[in-house]
Amino acid sequence: MVGSRPRNGWLIWFSLALALLLSVAPMPKFMEIGRPLWVALFLTYWTLAVPHRVGMASAWIFGLLADVLNGTLLGQSALVLTLIIFLVLSLHRRLRMFPMWQQSLVLLVVFGLAQLVQLWLNALTGNRQPTLEFVFPALVSALLWPWVFAILRGLQQRFGVH
Incomplete structure (x- = not known):
């Protein structure tokens, strides 16, 4: 694939836009505390x-869009x-070699660390949650990882995204 032209990049951006919509879609009140980190899952x-096409700049851009959609700082x-x-x-090379259950565990730690940073930022702005509810989205996201992976891998292979 060296020297080949990127194909079907629209699928990447369409799926990330869908993740943004899923992140603000209404959910029942009891499920709200475990809302998956859709944008983080899809970006991951x-x-x-395709690390040569999606990286930290994409994460920053979609993070700003998520801030605008959610009305956060x-x-x-x-x-x-x-x-x-x-x-x-x-962890890119290691994660790709791990079996799915190990990927989920590693992503649980990564998403958990991100939720801790989110909690810290919320505390700085005066919006701190009083309980350990901030851990639930990381747990739900790690449990959803195998399905998100399978769906996006199928779409990637079907449309030949590289």
């Missing part, structure tokens, strides 16, 4: 699959998503 997949989600993608890029 595309960073592992501008740059807060951008910082957290950039941290996630930095860690994923640092």
